[in-house]
Amino acid sequence: MRERERTVQAIINGIALAYSDTGSGLPIVFLHAFPLNRTMWSAQEQALSSQFRVITVDLRGHGESDAPLWRYTLDQAADDVRALMDHLSIRQAVLVGLSMGGYILFAFYRKFPDRVKGLVLADTRAQADTAEGRDGRFQMAQVAYRQGPAAIADLMIPKLLSPASISSNPELVRTVRTMIEGNQISGISGDLMAMAERADSIPFLNEIACPTHIIVGELDQATPPSDAKLMADRIPGARLSIIPGAAHLANLEQPDTFNRIVAAFALELSKGKQT
Numbered sequence: 229m230r231e232r233e234r235t236v237q238a239i240i241n242g243i244a245l246a247y248s249d250t251g252s253g254l255p256i257v258f259l260h261a262f263p264l265n266r267t268m269w270s271a272q273e274q275a276l277s278s279q280f281r282v283i284t285v286d287l288r289g290h291g292e293s294d295a296p297l298w299r300y301t302l303d304q305a306a307d308d309v310r311a312l313m314d315h316l317s318i319r320q321a322v323l324v325g326l327s328m329g330g331y332i333l334f335a336f337y338r339k340f341p342d343r344v345k346g347l348v349l350a351d352t353r354a355q356a357d358t359a360e361g362r363d364g365r366f367q368m369a370q371v372a373y374r375q376g377p378a379a380i381a382d383l384m385i386p387k388l389l390s391p392a393s394i395s396s397n398p399e400l401v402r403t404v405r406t407m408i409e410g411n412q413i414s415g416i417s418g419d420l421m422a423m424a425e426r427a428d429s430i431p432f433l434n435e436i437a438c439p440t441h442i443i444v445g446e447l448d449q450a451t452p453p454s455d456a457k458l459m460a461d462r463i464p465g466a467r468l469s470i471i472p473g474a475a476h477l478a479n480l481e482q483p484d485t486f487n488r489i490v491a492a493f494a495l496e497l498s499k500g501k502q503t
């Protein structure tokens with residue numbers, strides 16, 4: 229029987245991190261995109277927690293977690309996830325990261341490969357930012373500072389959702405906007421700096437030795453299918469799924485397909501089959 233969902237905060241590396249821990253079985257830890265929060269995984273939590281232990285976390289700077297005004301790095305986010313797993317007595321998990329969540333997974337795998345049972349890299353990319361991309365991050369941080377999170381929502385929503393979702397799914401647009409507007413400027417700008425500074429993970433891809441599944445929305449323009457194919461070509465044994473009709477937030481736009489892919493991957497791993 230499915231356990232009741234628990235939403236709690238734990239003190240992790242000196243700050244309060246909010247997380248949900250639902251269900252039992254093989255743990256799957258979900259890391260959200262920028263600038264959202266753990267509720268972007270609601271459909272995954274609902275669908276998968278009857279079979280697996282599903283953990284979602286508001287990363288430092290997001291949602292109900294603390295957003296200190298300080299330097300943010302993706303290594304630090306990876307340390308937070310590792311410390312949360314320790315707190316929950318989880319030795320190994322399947323880790324699913326979408327976009328910024330995927331960038332954090334590269335940092336996590338570099339530091340703690342033995343804690344990873346399998347990786348799902350969704351709508352993400354291995355390349356570092358270009359100089360132009362880094363400039364864009366600093367400009368966006370200025371927008372956050374001067375105009376607040378609502379202006380960030382205006383900028384980000386067309387990058388996150390497909391034109392069809394934007395024109396015909398106002399509820400989804402509202403959900404995404406609410407997540408973005410719930411963040412603090414310190415967290416938004418902290419993430420932007422962290423992403424701007426992230427390492428190029430391309431040379432590291434062939435060192436990823438765990439089972440890996442790559443997912444991308446066919447309409448994703450932020451991290452397009454060509455980025456996903458590059459990762460699939462270089463990570464030994466990686467599989468690739470391209471989800472029709474989805475853009476960057478593939479898990480929100482096509483949740484059933486996304487859930488089927490993650491469930492099949494985790495099920496194989498829980499049965500000890502090599503994927």
Ligand code: MLT
Nearest residue numbers: 261262326327328329450
């Ligand atoms: C995300 O969805 O996490 C962001 O689009 C990532 C990025 O800005 O590179």
